Amino acid sequence: MSTMSETHTKMARFETAGAIDCDVHPPTPRRADLIPYLDDYWQEIVTSREVDVLELMGYPERTRPYMRPDWTWSGDPLAQMQKNLLDPLGLEGAILNVVSGAHALFDPYLAAAICRATNDWLADKWLSRDRRLRASMLVPFQNVEAAVEEIERRAEDKRFVQVLTLAMTELPLGRRTYWPIYEAAEKHGLPIGIHAGSNFRHAPSHSGFHSFLIEDHVVQPQGFSTQVASLISEGVFVKYPKLKAVMIESGVTWMPALMWRMSKDWRGTRIEVPWVKDAPADIIRRHIRMTSQPFDGPDDVEDVAKTLDHLLSDDMLLFSSDYPHWHFEGLDVLPEGLPEAKVNKILRDNVLATYPRFGG
Amino acid sequence: METPVLERGQEKAQTQGVVDCDVHPAFSRPDQLLDYLPERWKTHVRDFAVRTANPLLGTLPYPRMTPGNGMRRDSWPPNGGPPASDLAFLQQQLLDQCNIDYGILQPLAAGSVAFNQELGAALCAALNDWQIDKFAGPEPRLKASICVPQEDARESVAEIDRRVTDRRFVQIAMPPRTLEPCGRRRYWPIYEAAEHYGLPIGLHTSAFGYRPNTPSGWSSFYLEEHYAASNSLQTVLSSMILEGVFEQFPKLKIVLVEGGFSWLPSLVWRLDREWKRMRDEVPHVKRKPSEYVRENFWYTTQPIEEPENNRHLLDILRWIGTGRLMFSTDYPHWDFDDPRFAFKVPLTQAERSAIFRDNAVDLFGLK
Amino acid sequence: MSTAENPTREKRPPARHVVARVDEIASGASRLVHVEGRDIAIFNVAGEFMAIANRCPHEGADLCKGKLLSLFESDEPGVVRMSRRGELVRCPWHGWEFDLRSGKSWCDPARTRVKSYDVAVEHGARLVEGTYRAEVFKISVDDDYLVLEL
Numbered sequence: 001m002s003t004m005s006e007t008h009t010k011m012a013r014f015e016t017a018g019a020i021d022c023d024v025h026p027p028t029p030r031r032a033d034l035i036p037y038l039d040d041y042w043q044e045i046v047t048s049r050e051v052d053v054l055e056l057m058g059y060p061e062r063t064r065p066y067m068r069p070d071w072t073w074s075g076d077p078l079a080q081m082q083k084n085l086l087d088p089l090g091l092e093g094a095i096l097n098v099v100s101g102a103h104a105l106f107d108p109y110l111a112a113a114i115c116r117a118t119n120d121w122l123a124d125k126w127l128s129r130d131r132r133l134r135a136s137m138l139v140p141f142q143n144v145e146a147a148v149e150e151i152e153r154r155a156e157d158k159r160f161v162q163v164l165t166l167a168m169t170e171l172p173l174g175r176r177t178y179w180p181i182y183e184a185a186e187k188h189g190l191p192i193g194i195h196a197g198s199n200f201r202h203a204p205s206h207s208g209f210h211s212f213l214i215e216d217h218v219v220q221p222q223g224f225s226t227q228v229a230s231l232i233s234e235g236v237f238v239k240y241p242k243l244k245a246v247m248i249e250s251g252v253t254w255m256p257a258l259m260w261r262m263s264k265d266w267r268g269t270r271i272e273v274p275w276v277k278d279a280p281a282d283i284i285r286r287h288i289r290m291t292s293q294p295f296d297g298p299d300d301v302e303d304v305a306k307t308l309d310h311l312l313s314d315d316m317l318l319f320s321s322d323y324p325h326w327h328f329e330g331l332d333v334l335p336e337g338l339p340e341a342k343v344n345k346i347l348r349d350n351v352l353a354t355y356p357r358f359g360g
Numbered sequence: 361m362e363t364p365v366l367e368r369g370q371e372k373a374q375t376q377g378v379v380d381c382d383v384h385p386a387f388s389r390p391d392q393l394l395d396y397l398p399e400r401w402k403t404h405v406r407d408f409a410v411r412t413a414n415p416l417l418g419t420l421p422y423p424r425m426t427p428g429n430g431m432r433r434d435s436w437p438p439n440g441g442p443p444a445s446d447l448a449f450l451q452q453q454l455l456d457q458c459n460i461d462y463g464i465l466q467p468l469a470a471g472s473v474a475f476n477q478e479l480g481a482a483l484c485a486a487l488n489d490w491q492i493d494k495f496a497g498p499e500p501r502l503k504a505s506i507c508v509p510q511e512d513a514r515e516s517v518a519e520i521d522r523r524v525t526d527r528r529f530v531q532i533a534m535p536p537r538t539l540e541p542c543g544r545r546r547y548w549p550i551y552e553a554a555e556h557y558g559l560p561i562g563l564h565t566s567a568f569g570y571r572p573n574t575p576s577g578w579s580s581f582y583l584e585e586h587y588a589a590s591n592s593l594q595t596v597l598s599s600m601i602l603e604g605v606f607e608q609f610p611k612l613k614i615v616l617v618e619g620g621f622s623w624l625p626s627l628v629w630r631l632d633r634e635w636k637r638m639r640d641e642v643p644h645v646k647r648k649p650s651e652y653v654r655e656n657f658w659y660t661t662q663p664i665e666e667p668e669n670n671r672h673l674l675d676i677l678r679w680i681g682t683g684r685l686m687f688s689t690d691y692p693h694w695d696f697d698d699p700r701f702a703f704k705v706p707l708t709q710a711e712r713s714a715i716f717r718d719n720a721v722d723l724f725g726l727k
Numbered sequence: 728m729s730t731a732e733n734p735t736r737e738k739r740p741p742a743r744h745v746v747a748r749v750d751e752i753a754s755g756a757s758r759l760v761h762v763e764g765r766d767i768a769i770f771n772v773a774g775e776f777m778a779i780a781n782r783c784p785h786e787g788a789d790l791c792k793g794k795l796l797s798l799f800e801s802d803e804p805g806v807v808r809m810s811r812r813g814e815l816v817r818c819p820w821h822g823w824e825f826d827l828r829s830g831k832s833w834c835d836p837a838r839t840r841v842k843s844y845d846v847a848v849e850h851g852a853r854l855v856e857g858t859y860r861a862e863v864f865k866i867s868v869d870d871d872y873l874v875l876e877l
Binding site for chain 1: 425536537538539540541542543544569570571572573574575576577578579580581582583584586587588590591592594595598599602603620622623625626627629630631633634635637638640641642663665666667668669672675679694695
């Protein structure tokens, strides 16, 4: 474990000025934060019925692994973020992802109200206070009509660049039930951000819930990979050819095994899903992106380059810090072993190509 | 067109016998297993069926791509019966034609996952009798697996105790989609017995289970299901390690069957990375997860992944090492791997021997 | 990759082999023949005969034991159209579809953007690099006989 002084002083190996960070976390808003953005009815509901702390059990952001020891949210979390991340790295932009328990609520109207209030809070308390900031909007996947309404409502505000959901959801994300959300998202140039976490509608594994949080973390790629498989198999990218999906906080190196396995299987199962006209690996390269932290990589830096070679694409990786989680020391924000030739694309070009709304 | 020959060694594999770590024997008629049940259970099954978490009785909820619920089209025995039900045809089409010296049986019948646990125990015993009677008895090249009703650990241990002296059984078979994650204490008596007897436990991907096949519910298509199956084996690995099974049973040997293996390096890197920052949550896990992976796990190769640039498979082999991979065909299923052509990358003679034979011979104590 | 014609050398005329009687292969059925050291699968597709190298370029299965099927295509999830009735064969093992007219795997990676380095099983049972493709042969009906050109 590093000492505090090592943590402070480790500089970035690469020049990050002008980079865009695709995964930064403000603290999930609590009732007090959301009240100003809720109407009288919802204020009554959340107050009397104790709708307050909306963290996900499947993403417990106030537990120790979710905050690097030298960082904190106390005081003004935005000021902390500026001091710890935005300023020293010289970032041009950062995308805020609120991995909220709104995804887990059962009441479809409450979920819609919380999502809307969260987006209002993001716009007011974050986006307006720092021009570098962008955000993923929360929409209630449990209430598709309201989700589409929310997308339409936010569409004009170009600071919202993505629609957020989780790696482990109520239905596999490719399902037709969700297609109106994708139609609206595609129309407005919004990728679907699939972020690590579960709303516990289902256990994270084939065999139920795990004993330990570390196990929940370890199995996240099972969620990501099956979401990608669902989006492809159901033909979401056939129906919405301009849509992209971003795997956020996924670990990255699980991807080639999915590409290989699914492409091989597809050749024998094609008649089951004849709308899947291209090899899944090709569809993935066109439509799927991944943020860089955390990175499940080998110790040998030459082997890190090989894991990226397996993707057969330089377009897929998007820079992220996953602030404030502890994935790096000091400002050394890129995973160890990233080949220098690929870094600029990762820091900026791939990001701008994925998020067309970034320019404004 | 330039056609550089990749590997003439394919022919060499033919002279050295192969060990096939995944062969699926079949019943010659649907009710054949009843012959091996006591009367009480014969009647029960006739009256009430064998009930499992499969929502359908009959058709698979994710129908396969070929008849027989996913068999090779050329594997139907000429004298009738389903694929792999006729020993003579299996000997010819699999053992002789593919130069197989030993085949490890994995019966995929419902004993281990029957809702009625007493029935499940009886079915497992029947499956074990049937394997010996029809396959491993008459054909010494075929080795059997002790099927156990894993949700009832005591009964499982009793069945293991009953079979262990019969050397035609070389492993214990348990499905990976257990009611709780495999590492949980309720299954530890089984691991204790396995370690005590030096028997590996082979966990073969299952066609159905208690929980959805993805963490987001049930997928729509077999294309998705086929991929998701290997996820269940990943959970076996992480659960056993993180619950401390190998601290408790350091000599336990686990075989992950029919999940391929290209996912393994990434999972191991992830386990190590997470353990470094979260080890205080699991103080009973005293060593880096990758160390347990190196010591306690084996993998069968089928369905072998085929990267677009097939040389990438060499990276995977280097990261895993070739000491734990064991060739398998999955005969008679459609996604069968032929020992001559499944590996489309050059292997050294030593690697070839290890994967196609020696690793399995050592693990299962064959000859 | 094409072979340029050498105008100074006469092309060897294709050898014609009588391989079967027309009535030996029923509609929808197949037959395996051995010609000049090669195994060739002949299919009767509703009265039209098509011939393809028997060995699947993927892992060497017998295409003569495969099932004929039509081409199923879709541009819209859930909406499937059929064409090329019975003109494709599915390998009996992994189910890959081969177009009996061109020999190409329907999921031929050459159709995808990224260059692929697939490895195929050649008829001599070697592994070679190249896209998956089964060789097709010219076959015609002469009276009551099927004639294969090699």
